Amino acid sequence: MKLFKKKRVYIPIHVDRTQQEDTTVPVVPNGMFTKCPQCQKSIYTKDLGHDKICPECGYSFRICATERIELIADEGSFEEWDKEMALSNPLDFPGYEEKWKQAQVKANTNEAVVTGKATINGHQTVICVMDSTFIMGSMGQIVGEKITRAVERATAEELSVVIFTASGGARMQEGIISLMQMAKISGAIAQHSKAGLLYITVLTDPTTGGVTASFAMQGDIILSEPRALVGFAGKRVIEQTIKETLPDEFQLAESVMENGFIDKIVPRNELKNTLGKLLKLHEK
The missing domain is CATH 2.20.28 (Rubrerythrin, domain 2)
Structure with a gap:
């Protein structure tokens, strides 16, 4: 006799469909x-x-170059220079041309900088706007050539120059050719300075690498947007090198200004008026 014989008991379960929770997920449009x-x-x-x-x-x-120009330049005053420049692949880096073409579609610009002439609150100036949406604003030979030509033309026309920096540094696909752009741009800026003309840089998020090490920090007046990342090597690289933890505010514009590398931090919605006043004070 099995005293502990198992018995299967079936309990009918009735599901009331009318009381079930509505599991429909609301659809939120992208963006x-x-x-x-x-x-x-x-x-x-x-x-x-x-x-x-x-x-x-x-x-x-972060905003693209076109959005920046719309915010800064007087309506209808911007005249773009050197829009079409052919890419070369000096190192035959695999996949570079395809990545470059994809970046053009994504950023809706031909390269990581847009240059030209415009008026800001009625004051004519040459502006160069770097675009972080184009291969992280990296500086290749076209970027260097466009900025150099813009500065040289500004010198010839006796105009001030305003450069908005936004870059992850030199473009690795172009190797030493990319690094050479630092010296080329710096040389053009030196000639512009010798002519007694004003050069303003506006540091935006992020401004790093070779751009910081050259023309970003050569401005007669250096402005920055609030809490923009400004530095040369990355924070993690520095921490691994010195074996120490860096403060949270390290490489933010506010910290950089405390150390004397930035003249003033200006909120984006005040930049146009600030630049207009500076250009007016330095007009010939």
């Missing part, structure tokens, strides 16, 4: 909300406004 990288809050994209500034913490979102 309706944008997450702020600083305060981590989801912002209704339209609330960022034309300036692309977070309404919660004031963070200035």
Whole structure:
């Protein structure tokens, strides 16, 4: 006799479909909300406004060259220079041409810098705007050539120069050719300075590598947007080299200004008026 014989008991389960929870997931259109990288809050994209500034913490979102020109130049005054320049692949780097073409589509520009002449609050100047959406604003031979030509033309026309920097540094696909652009641009800026003309740099997020080591820090007046990343080597690289932990504010514009490398930090929505006043003071 099996005293502990197992018995299977079947309990009927009735599911009331009318009481089931609605599992339909609401569909949010792409681009309706944008997450702020600083305060981590989801912002209704339209609330960022034309300036692309977070309404919660004031963070200035990265913007492309065209958006920057629309914010800074007087309406209809911008005349673009050297728009079409052919790429060469000096190192025969595999896949470089394809990546370059993809970047053109993504950034809607032909290279990582847009140069030309415009008026800012009625004051004519030459402007160069680097674009971090184009291969992270890296500086290749076309970038160097466009900026050099713009500065040389500004010298010839006796105009001030304003350069907005945004770059991850030299373009690795071009090797030493990329690094040579630092000296070439610096030489053109030296001639512009000898002519007694004004050169202003505006550091935006991020300004790093060879751009920082050359023309970004050669301005007669150096401005920056709030909390822009400004430095040469990356924070992690430095920490691994010196075997120490660096402070959170390291390489932010505010820290760089405290150490005397930046003259003034200007919010994006005040930049146009600030540049207009500086250009007016230095007009010949």
